[in-house]
Amino acid sequence: MKATGSSLQLEQVSVRYPGEASQTRPALADVEFKVDGGEHVALVGPSGAGKTTLLHVAAAALRATRGRVLLDGQEPWALGSRSRQQLRRRLFLAPQVPPLPPRQRVVTAVLAGRLPAMSLASSLRSLLYPLDIGAAHEALEPFDLGGRLFDRVDRLSGGERQRVSLARALLAPARLWLLDEPLSALDPVRATRALQIVRQRASQRGITLVVSMHQVDMAMTHFPRLIGVRAGRIRFDSPPSQISPEQLRSLYEREAPTPEPSDVAADVETGETVAVPMVWR
Amino acid sequence: MWLPTWRRAKPWQCRWCGASCGVMETDPGLLMAAVRSPYQRDPAWRGRLAWLLVSAVLLWPLLVLTEFRPWRMLDSRSLQVTAHFLAGFLPPALDADFLRVVARETWRTVAIATAGVTLALLLAAPLALVATAALSISSLSGRMGVVPFVTRQAARALMVALRTVPELVWALVFVRVVGLGPTSGVLAIGLTYGGMLGKVFAEILEGSDEHPTRTLLANGGGRLQAFLYGLLPQAAPELTSYTIYRWECAIRSSVVLGFVGAGGLGQQMDSSLKMLAGNEVATMLLVFIGLVWLADSVSAWLRGLLR
Numbered sequence: 001m002k003a004t005g006s007s008l009q010l011e012q013v014s015v016r017y018p019g020e021a022s023q024t025r026p027a028l029a030d031v032e033f034k035v036d037g038g039e040h041v042a043l044v045g046p047s048g049a050g051k052t053t054l055l056h057v058a059a060a061a062l063r064a065t066r067g068r069v070l071l072d073g074q075e076p077w078a079l080g081s082r083s084r085q086q087l088r089r090r091l092f093l094a095p096q097v098p099p100l101p102p103r104q105r106v107v108t109a110v111l112a113g114r115l116p117a118m119s120l121a122s123s124l125r126s127l128l129y130p131l132d133i134g135a136a137h138e139a140l141e142p143f144d145l146g147g148r149l150f151d152r153v154d155r156l157s158g159g160e161r162q163r164v165s166l167a168r169a170l171l172a173p174a175r176l177w178l179l180d181e182p183l184s185a186l187d188p189v190r191a192t193r194a195l196q197i198v199r200q201r202a203s204q205r206g207i208t209l210v211v212s213m214h215q216v217d218m219a220m221t222h223f224p225r226l227i228g229v230r231a232g233r234i235r236f237d238s239p240p241s242q243i244s245p246e247q248l249r250s251l252y253e254r255e256a257p258t259p260e261p262s263d264v265a266a267d268v269e270t271g272e273t274v275a276v277p278m279v280w281r
Numbered sequence: 282m283w284l285p286t287w288r289r290a291k292p293w294q295c296r297w298c299g300a301s302c303g304v305m306e307t308d309p310g311l312l313m314a315a316v317r318s319p320y321q322r323d324p325a326w327r328g329r330l331a332w333l334l335v336s337a338v339l340l341w342p343l344l345v346l347t348e349f350r351p352w353r354m355l356d357s358r359s360l361q362v363t364a365h366f367l368a369g370f371l372p373p374a375l376d377a378d379f380l381r382v383v384a385r386e387t388w389r390t391v392a393i394a395t396a397g398v399t400l401a402l403l404l405a406a407p408l409a410l411v412a413t414a415a416l417s418i419s420s421l422s423g424r425m426g427v428v429p430f431v432t433r434q435a436a437r438a439l440m441v442a443l444r445t446v447p448e449l450v451w452a453l454v455f456v457r458v459v460g461l462g463p464t465s466g467v468l469a470i471g472l473t474y475g476g477m478l479g480k481v482f483a484e485i486l487e488g489s490d491e492h493p494t495r496t497l498l499a500n501g502g503g504r505l506q507a508f509l510y511g512l513l514p515q516a517a518p519e520l521t522s523y524t525i526y527r528w529e530c531a532i533r534s535s536v537v538l539g540f541v542g543a544g545g546l547g548q549q550m551d552s553s554l555k556m557l558a559g560n561e562v563a564t565m566l567l568v569f570i571g572l573v574w575l576a577d578s579v580s581a582w583l584r585g586l587l588r
Contacts, residue, residue, distance in 0.1 A: 033451065043483035062500040063422040085418060089501030099496035101514040112510040123506050172500065 004037040005074045005208030006059055006090045006176040013067035015053050015232075021229045026065070027053040035208055037072075037175075040199060040221035043212035045229035048250050051212040052096065054229065057176045058210065059093035060084060071176070089116040092174035096181040098165035102116070102154035107162055109153055110136040113168035142197045144190075151232040158185040166194060170201055176208040183213055191215065195222055216248060294560060369559030380564075382549065387568055390545035393463050394531035394539075397470025401531075402524065404443070404475030409482035412436040415491055416504045417511060437480075444476025452538045466543030470531050481523055489515040518587040522580055529576035536569065 015028040016061035028050045035041050043051045056062035057069055068075055071091065076084045088107070092113070107130045114132075115123055117149060122131060130136065140146050143163040162185045169177055179198070183191040195211075196263045199222060202209040213219055219226055220240040226234040228243075228251045236247050353359065378525075388543040410416065412433050419426035425433075448469040455465030494511035498504070539547015546565055 059493075059499055061421055077422075081419060085498075085501060085503075088499060088571075089502065093496065093499050095492070095496055099493040099511075101493045101511060102516040103517070104510070108510065108514075112497060112502075114499075115497060115503075116504045118506070120503065120505055123509060127509060172282060174500070223507070259295060 002185070003203075004175075004179070004204050005039075007037045007070075008074075008210070009034040009068075009070040009122060010054075010058065011068040011070070012221055013057055013064045013069060015050075015062065016056060016065045024251075025232060027232055028064070029059065030066075030067070031229075031232075031234055032167065033227060033234065033237055035210060037208055038203075038206045039225065040202065040209040040210070040223055041225045041227060042223040043210060043227050043229060044216050044219050045212070045216075045235075047141060049229040050232040051229055052103050055093065055210065055212060059091055061093060062186075076236070081271065090098060090174055091176040091178060092169050092172040093178045094169055094180060094182055095167050098161040098185060100153045100161055100164060102152070104153050105149075106151055106156070107133060107136045107149045109164055110139055110157060110167050113120050113139075113171035114173065115179055117173035135171060136167075139170040143194060159187070162186060163194060166198060169198070177202060177210070179209070179211045181212050181214065183215060183218075184244065192218065211260075216252075238273055282362050293495065356550060362540040366559075368565075369557070370563035373561060373563040374558070374560040375564065383546070383565060383568055386549045387548045387572065388545075389463060390535050390547070391533060391572070392540070393466040393543070393545050394470065394528060396463075397535070398474060398478075398524065398528045398531050399529070400471030401468060404471065405440075405478035405482055408440055408475070408479035409486065410481065410505070410508060412440065412483040413486040415487050415489065415494055415499075416508055418498050421495060421498055437483075440476040440479040440483075443472050444474070444480065446473065448473040448534055448538060449541065452543045453543050456542050461542040461544070463544035466535050466538045468495075468546065469538055469543065470534060470580050474527055474531060478524065478527055482520060484514050485519050485523065486512050488543060494503035518584055521587055522584045525576065525580035529573055529580070532572055532576060533569075544556045 010031050010033055013028055014026050016026040028188050031050075031054060043054065045051055053062065058071075060069065060071065063077055069077070071087055074087060076087050079087060104112075106273045108127070109132055111126060111132065114135075118126070118131075133155070137146050137149055140149060140163075143166060145160060145163055146162065148156065148164075150229065155165070156164065162182060166179070166182055168180070177198070182198070183194060186194055195218065196260065197218060198211070200206070211219075211223075223240065225239055226243060227235070227237045228247065230251050235251055236243060284417050354363075355576045414420060414433060416423065417425050417429055417433075419429050451469035452465050455468045459465050459468070489512055493515075495512045498506040504511070535543070535545050536547035536550065539545045539549070542548060542553045545571065550562055550565050553565070
């Protein structure tokens with residue numbers, strides 16, 4: 001049986017982080033697109049383009065300064081806080097830095113993906129004795145981590161943690177996966193394999209998939225639709241066959257050096273590292 | 282970059298000593314850059330210096346006000362009084378009857394401290410969970426909502442009230458209400474330490490990495506679930522070690538409470554002091570040091586387990 005994934009729609013979305021001067025460019029400016037249920041989309045663009053911000057806005061983890069976000073036709077910020085939290089269960093946001101406490105065991109970290117579907121009593125019970133070790137193992141196995149089930153997270157490498165974070169997605173009760181650069185710490189072979197598994201599982205269950213990534217060639221070969229983001233704006237939104245090499249080149253082109261403000265300020269302005277802590281504050 | 286005349290080194294002069302110390306010869310380019318470049322000077326040092334000066338200026342009148350003159354302890358008369366007082370402590374009383382009493386009262390002291398800290402935990406855990414901003418769902422998107430903010434502040438205020446009243450005062454109150462004995466000690470420690478533990482628990486939770494918790498909340502998890510799977514694994518060792526430390530404090534505190542009639546070693550010590558039985562006091566002090574040392578070892582062992 002194939003359930004349908006959640007649809008996602010952004011209408012005229014602009015985001016400006018609080019405390020930023022009004023003359024600096026916003027993190028997102030008039031972003032507009034629609035992802036249908038079950039669709040797979042890759043977000044590409046240079047660092048600091050606004051990919052992370054876009055995913056957070058889509059995940060209702062960040063409120064747009066202007067514009068509307070619709071999840072399954074529902075506007076999260078028009079709902080009460082309780083219904084909004086319920087709506088959040090339909091999505092799974094995997095941040096670029098794996099959100100795993102270092103002292104937790106892998107099995108617990110993976111099963112944490114199920115929490116939104118679990119009662120408080122069973123989540124407590126699962127801390128005493130993991131409730132579904134089989135499911136955790138099954139989720140880890142395709143990522144070659146089946147043997148690390150009872151290891152602590154701080155024993156894992158960066159790439160292994162990233163794959164644990166993906167395995168957690170497989171257990172989440174979500175209908176929309178928003179993965180923020182899930183391949184950034186993986187070697188090319190593992191990255192391809194991980195992407196294949198994620199796409200395959202998502203298709204099997206009809207889950208909507210939005211993945212931000214730096215590997216444009218992988219995005220071009222694996223995804224039926226690419227959205228190019230640069231400086232907070234959408235540059236293109238089309239199937240890979242319709243994307244010209246010029247479009248790609250201009251997406252990643254270095255900005256011409258601006259005389260004012262100074263180089264340091266320009267770095268800060270475009271740096272993704274600035275945007276992430278603001279979101280997670 | 283413009284430099285005042287005195288800092289403009291002549292080509293043959295060293296910029297540091299004004300003569301020929303040889304420093305300049307090592308790597309003149311690098312040194313010039315260090316002197317000139319505004320990026321290579323610590324921009325924070327002025328503030329640091331200012332704070333040092335301000336704290337010195339503030340501290341001095343406080344020392345005067347509290348008549349802090351420790352050297353007075355060392356004049357001959359004070360030394361004589363001290364020596365006389367301490368001589369009364371030797372040798373420690375070791376007769377079997379007294380040791381039996383001490384053992385019973387020691388056990389009672391440990392019991393008071395443990396029961397008190399347990400009561401404090403029951404108070405502190407829910408208060409800390411309510412008070413900590415790390416589990417706020419509304420602040421996921423920037424600002425915390427008004428109702429959650431007010432609730433958190435209320436929990437904080439309650440904890441302030443609980444820990445502001447010293448356990449000694451609580452004990453005096455409860456001795457009136459429930460009569461002499463360990464119950465008032467337990468209640469007194471429970472209330473004051475509930476406030477202390479709650480505050481520090483909330484701070485430990487807020488000091489942990491928020492990333493795992495926030496992600497769980499953003500994916501639709503509940504606050505308690507986010508606490509159990511995101512915060513607790515990080516904070517558990519620190520929470521445990523602080524609780525044990527408070528247990529050690531409670532043992533010490535229950536001795537003080539004994540002096541106002543809340544039972545335990547303290548009460549025994551009070552009566553021995555009143556009867557000027559210095560050697561009995563000495564025995565109890567030794568037992569006491571042993572207890573605190575034991576608490577310290579238990580804490581170290583538990584922290585090792587949880588690492």
